Amino acid sequence: MPTNTLTGRDKSTLRTAAYGAVSLMAATGTPHKAATNASIVLTSATGLVGHVLAAKSADIKLSGTTVAALADQVLPALTAAVNLLEKQDPAEADNFRSTVRIAIDAAARPYTGEPSPATTAMARKITAALDAGATTASSGAVPEATAGEGRPELQRALEDIVDSGITGITLRVHDERGEWVGGAGVAELDEGARPPIDGHVRIGSNTKTFVATLVLQLVAEGRIGLDTPVSDYLPEFGLDERITVRMLLQHTSGIFNFTGEYYPDGTMVPGIPATTAGKEWVDNRFKTYQPEDLVRLALSKPARFEPGTDWSYSNTNYVLARLLIEKVTGRLAAQEMQRLILGPLGLTGTMAPTTQTEVPEPHAHAYFRYEDDSQEVTVDVTSHNPSWISSGGDIVSTTADLHTFISALMGGKLLPAELLAEMCTPHPTPIPDMGYGLGVFVQETNSGTIITHNGGAAGHAAMMFSTPDGSKTLTAALNYVDDAALSLAVPFQQATQRLVNELFGHAQG
Secondary structure: OOHHHOOHHHHHHHHHHHHHHHHHHHHOOOOHHHHHHHHHHHHOOOHHHHHHHHOOOOOOOOOOOOHHHHHHHHHHHHHHHHHHHHHHOHHHHHHHHHHHHHHHHHHHOOOOOOOOHHHHHHHHHHHHHHHHHHHHOOOOOOOOOOOOOOOHHHHHHHHHHHHOOOOEEEEEEEEOOEEEEEEEEOOOOOOOOOOOOOOEEEOHHHHHHHHHHHHHHHHHOOOOOOOOEHHHOOHHHOOOOOOEHHHHHHOOOOOOOOOOEEOOOOOEEOOOOOHHHOHHHHHOOOOOOOHHHHHHHHHOOOOOOOOOOOOOOOHHHHHHHHHHHHHHHOOOHHHHHHHHHHHHHOOOOOEOOOOOOOOOOOEOOOEEEEEEOOEEEEEEOOOOOHHHOHHHOOOEEOHHHHHHHHHHHHOOOOOOHHHHHHHOOOEEOOOOOEEEOOOOEEEEEOOEEEEEEEEEOOOEEEEEEEOOOOOOEEEEEEEOEEEOOOOOHHHHHHHHHHHHHHHHOOEOO
């Protein structure tokens, strides 16, 4: 195939993808010489791919300085490169894939010993991105099974979930039968393409598990006391001195929820214009909220109960946890998360965006429906400023990263055994068969205990479940049409329970 069938932009994509893959390997700790050897592999490729990669021009576009920022550019480029080659010459697509794989294998080899876990994880992500291009080039569809045996019962559940009103869903399961990935629905309204196989999604309150883990890691480092009053660290807010760090993570502080409080008698006290405010949230979705202001708003409202005497879910607890992390470390919470969680686990698809409005490609689209002058309007809200929810739910991740995170956490790779036990010790909640530990729900089923957190964020949602030892996990990404009435909350809960029942067993009753 002559090279003039590729545009200049196409050639740039190939170079960015291939050399970017080597850069990612180097960024995870690979010695410079090994990365150089990998580059030599790329220039020795044959055919069209070799011709393009040999011309190492200045059009290689890599602007990121962190592993996560580089991965956000490189991994989609790898998939795109395979896609464009598949359309023109499948043999060259195979040539590209095999060349990049040889290069990253060369880059992964240290002078002595074994590759680091981060390097190994990055090699897997690069391979997955190459394979995703091969899988989706012809149809854009998520394969029903990518490993192990077929799981028709899970695929049927996904189709039923879409029938209930969810726009699209992708599911990833790891258990004794291997890895299974399935999907149903669409990535965009009025479009036929399935959600991307490992697309980025706003994970909502799953963020709380990341934040709680980070706080407990700082407890393990001796920088935070779990039962120390929060006011000792953050005196500027005038907090009740009885509120401890544990109470923040456990939702037993009694502090008002800045996104609004719902009371048993049916009354609701509003906070900021969150998604329950409908058009007001849509109109202000690019506004920046400072976490300190969210806390001060919450503290201007009456406490829900005396500290430690009850349980009530409050996003304010986790904004305070973020501020606590930043106060004791002198660094942004996102930087500490990179140091202690994202970097060590190689979670290149995960980011704490703070105020960044865009979701990295690939991703399914999120929507919001509201009334304007008696007319129903549906808008794409995939892009919005997540500071309105802050560390109560602002993280963006993928189903693969969520699996890696929750399995590592439950497997004891992030916390000492005694702190992991504290995390998974449940406090009673009003939810049947469900207690709350420190940043995780603890659910009892007829097959045993599962550790979980789920969350939604304006048309995006994610599920995360694991056995207590991390050996079996279920992670999912959803996109849907949200609204002020949260009308898809019931279908979301039913979807969650259906999948839990299929994989883990029914709740006790």
